[in-house]
Amino acid sequence: MAHQKREASSTDEDWASKRPKSADPATAHRESGASQEPDGEMRVTSHKESEAQVDTCVPNGNATVDSKVSGEQATVLTGVEADAAEDKGCRHTMEDAWVVLPNASAETPESLRCAHFAIYDGHGGRLAAEYAQKHLHPNVVAAGLPRELMDVKAAKKAIIEGFRRTDESLLQESTKGNWQDGATAVCVWILGQIVVVANAGDAKAVLARSTSTDGEGVVDKTKSQLKAIVLTREHKAIFPQERSRIQKAGGSIGSNGRLQGRIEVSRAFGDRQFKKVGLIATPDVHSFELSKKDHFIILGCDGLWGVFGPSDAVEFVQKQLKETSSASVAVRRLVKEAVRERRCKDNCTAVLIVFKH
8 A cells, every 4th residue: 555655665753743842741732634745645643752662651751660559569660652643534624632641740740650641522623622632631630630549439530520520611611602512532541550441422442452371371472362342332322321311311312313313422522502401521431450461552533433343453553563663653554544545534533552561
């Protein structure tokens, strides 16, 4: 394929958009979408950290360090490399926004490692997506995200409250500005060795986990079989549990399976005209502890998952990582494959989080 030839002859600097020097490190980062180049190639925007191979969540920048994450017991942190890529597809505008924050506690450094990654998939515009991109993580931190000793229950409570505060303030802003748009969300926080995943809507997170171990339960790196584990639950108006909740709130599901016959998802930020008939922004939140079996997580908007199945995406990314050992290149190629080869017609955005054990 033509774009593979371009990859082979280009450097990362030719493809990756650098973070603006004026960007606030405490807020999310988003670049413009793909553009058609004179030679017919498609340029996919991505975000590349200056220290891509190290986990910048820890003060000394080492990929793995000793850190006290519970009581007096020291734990070696798993290193993290992450990047994002986006393409507007056949749409006239890009309505997605994303976050790549390997050091999400830069403003208030504490003893607990914190990293944050997210995709906000806008519909009807991108104001809601950009608002959530800027405000969700600070609201989650303000709601009590643990920064000293890991407390899963407290973390989940803070995330749910952060979603509530963000949607509440967004609705106030949208009323003032007469916004009508909304945004679904899929978010990951890495706190010490605990991964917490939250989603509202139809964006997904998929974990690639090794299924091969030796006799003592240690991951066998000579075997490459990875299992795709979907970490999120889709929220669509047509699903029985969501339909029941919507009907109890006074809303209805049209013959096309949409809320009030208009919107497919049943949970999202914004969309103020649907909030009184069952649309909510409350996320599903799940957590797990990182182990050596966990290789990477793919976050994707519904455009990506419309042309990639979970196992298909994991297999594709695994192949790219074997070839390049680069999260930046792998995620860029994933989005290019989705749009250029598989003809994704929607906005397409992906975040790839690779664990360095």
